[in-house]
Amino acid sequence: MINIPLNRVEGDLELHLELDGDRIANSWSSGIMFRGFENILRGRAPRDGLVLTPRVCGICGTAHLLAAAKALDMLCGVIVPDNAVMTRNLTLLAEHIQSDIRHGILMFMNDFINPLYQDQPFYSEARLRYEPFRGTSVIKAIRETKKILEIIAIVGGQWPNTSFMVPGGIATTPTFNDMVGCDYIERSFTGWYEREILGCSLERWAEVTSLADLDTWLEEKPDHTQGDLGFFIRCARMTGLDRIGGGHGNFISTGLKDLQPYSTRAVEPLLMSSGFIAKGEKFEFDQALIAEHVAFSRFEGYGSGLHPFEGITIPAFDPNPDKYSWAKAPRYNDHPAETGPLAEALIDGDPLFADLVRQQGPTAFSRELARFTRPAKLLPLMKKIIRTIDPKAPYYRPVGDIPDGRAYGLIEACRGTLGHWLEVQDGAIARYQIITPTAWNGSPRDANAIRGPWEEAIIGTSVKDPDNPVELGHIIRSFDACLVCAVHFCTRK
Amino acid sequence: MIGRSPEIKATLLMNTRIICVGNRLFAPDSAGPMVYDILSSGQLPKRVELIDGGLAGLNLLCCLEGIDLVIFVDSVQGFRDAPGIIIMNVFDSLHICQDYDHNAGLGYLLQAAPQVLEEKLPEIVLVGIQTDSDSRLYHRAARMCLEIVSGYRRQTVS
Numbered sequence: 001m002i003n004i005p006l007n008r009v010e011g012d013l014e015l016h017l018e019l020d021g022d023r024i025a026n027s028w029s030s031g032i033m034f035r036g037f038e039n040i041l042r043g044r045a046p047r048d049g050l051v052l053t054p055r056v057c058g059i060c061g062t063a064h065l066l067a068a069a070k071a072l073d074m075l076c077g078v079i080v081p082d083n084a085v086m087t088r089n090l091t092l093l094a095e096h097i098q099s100d101i102r103h104g105i106l107m108f109m110n111d112f113i114n115p116l117y118q119d120q121p122f123y124s125e126a127r128l129r130y131e132p133f134r135g136t137s138v139i140k141a142i143r144e145t146k147k148i149l150e151i152i153a154i155v156g157g158q159w160p161n162t163s164f165m166v167p168g169g170i171a172t173t174p175t176f177n178d179m180v181g182c183d184y185i186e187r188s189f190t191g192w193y194e195r196e197i198l199g200c201s202l203e204r205w206a207e208v209t210s211l212a213d214l215d216t217w218l219e220e221k222p223d224h225t226q227g228d229l230g231f232f233i234r235c236a237r238m239t240g241l242d243r244i245g246g247g248h249g250n251f252i253s254t255g256l257k258d259l260q261p262y263s264t265r266a267v268e269p270l271l272m273s274s275g276f277i278a279k280g281e282k283f284e285f286d287q288a289l290i291a292e293h294v295a296f297s298r299f300e301g302y303g304s305g306l307h308p309f310e311g312i313t314i315p316a317f318d319p320n321p322d323k324y325s326w327a328k329a330p331r332y333n334d335h336p337a338e339t340g341p342l343a344e345a346l347i348d349g350d351p352l353f354a355d356l357v358r359q360q361g362p363t364a365f366s367r368e369l370a371r372f373t374r375p376a377k378l379l380p381l382m383k384k385i386i387r388t389i390d391p392k393a394p395y396y397r398p399v400g401d402i403p404d405g406r407a408y409g410l411i412e413a414c415r416g417t418l419g420h421w422l423e424v425q426d427g428a429i430a431r432y433q434i435i436t437p438t439a440w441n442g443s444p445r446d447a448n449a450i451r452g453p454w455e456e457a458i459i460g461t462s463v464k465d466p467d468n469p470v471e472l473g474h475i476i477r478s479f480d481a482c483l484v485c486a487v488h489f490c491t492r493k
Numbered sequence: 494m495i496g497r498s499p500e501i502k503a504t505l506l507m508n509t510r511i512i513c514v515g516n517r518l519f520a521p522d523s524a525g526p527m528v529y530d531i532l533s534s535g536q537l538p539k540r541v542e543l544i545d546g547g548l549a550g551l552n553l554l555c556c557l558e559g560i561d562l563v564i565f566v567d568s569v570q571g572f573r574d575a576p577g578i579i580i581m582n583v584f585d586s587l588h589i590c591q592d593y594d595h596n597a598g599l600g601y602l603l604q605a606a607p608q609v610l611e612e613k614l615p616e617i618v619l620v621g622i623q624t625d626s627d628s629r630l631y632h633r634a635a636r637m638c639l640e641i642v643s644g645y646r647r648q649t650v651s
Contacts, residue, residue, distance in 0.1 A: 102551075134608070142605055142608075142609045146555055153555065160552050160553065161545050
């Protein structure tokens, strides 16, 4: 048995592993901090969720804001103006893109400068590119992702900790000049992404629709092999990332819903489809089939799973080692499911990733490839949204007091499916349940003792050096683990 | 600028940003947000912006642009034997997290900033508060922020 605290993830994660020789025979993923936002919110005014829940995460605060706003929209029964829907989505996409790039360049690629790889042919170049604070790609990635976030500042009127989304729309009124500014930022970022990350145009990348296409594309031009994406593919193949990190093969995504079906605007009502995939078969998404289990979580037990509208969050430290995580175990129709860019791509019918998973199964490689290339899909959507927003049309439809009742907001955050379930009684929050993407991916076992997605994904992995388990780092980071927003003390050297 | 005192001239020229960082929902890391609440309830000098930096970390890079002086207010650990306030204008003694993650925080931000910002780095001061929960220290830190602003302006003029 070995215990591994894993760094370079968002938050606090420990893995407890059982080795059979050098192979992982069993695993337990442990979220080590209880947060309790659900309990903080109880008794507060319904709109407080708009201010408090973005603090759940320092990376994807916009996603939490949107999920909270959508839950309140539903509760109020308000039809949000097209402009507001598009502006909300614009900021969500900006957040996705900064997160995808930062995760790829700052967190994931950093593993290729692990001393274990010093004899690999890519090692010296990887150091030049990905060394913290000095790597050429690191510097450029931080600089460019800073710029894309300015879109949120422009349309949200505040950065950081913006709270511009409200039930009924948004509280700001972006002008024509604001849209021009957003357009400039998007174009500038797209140019950088094409030049430095892809090494080709977005249009050329969109033509890559199979594993064979990917191989052809890689060999087509030096620019393709030299971009960060090409470099990732070469490193990943040399280190066998396309052979590790499988998992259950179940995927969940709420998709990206845009305008209401009755909208007359030129943007498609649905930007990415939602669904659930089990054993290669896709099913319609139905939030009623979601349940959270606590059989192996450090909460007061309640038998099998509960839908979030019935969710109970009572922390209970139990010395019983069976209870090993402060994360609950979300399940869809009693199945564990992984979520994130790969799940989104598969559920949306992306032919490249469908072919990759058909030929190789889900792997650390396919997950990270999906994340690295997601901006290639999102940037054109951003452009379309920016050019469709009509600054003279309304951004808000008034709502009165928030009524009592139940509602939910489901969206795709950077790391996957995010849901907020809200119940208001007598004008105050009676219940607020949040299921984050990492709750899906990093969940402990459920009432049926089925492992969570990344617990399963690392089974069978060969670990060369238990003191330096870089293979596990690749797999866990391919899920873009985000357990909590931890504490940021300045400490002395 | 004829007819204007040096102090007024400096006020016109110097832009300052006070950025309070931390997690208001976690008491040991809540000093920055506490000071933010105090400062936001009063009147700030001209050309002083107050930012609730929260847990934004690297996302605060844009707040280091277009500004002359930045005062960070944050919880600190290990700088004093007893609770109190430290003021630093050099960051050599801060622990810098080499890995980018949620623990990267202010140290990572300040290490990255000179490499990635495309304009001159502002003067940066840290008002660090080492306490479990002492509201008198929060008030003192808020006063100190304003003293730093006026002192910096006087110093710049002289």
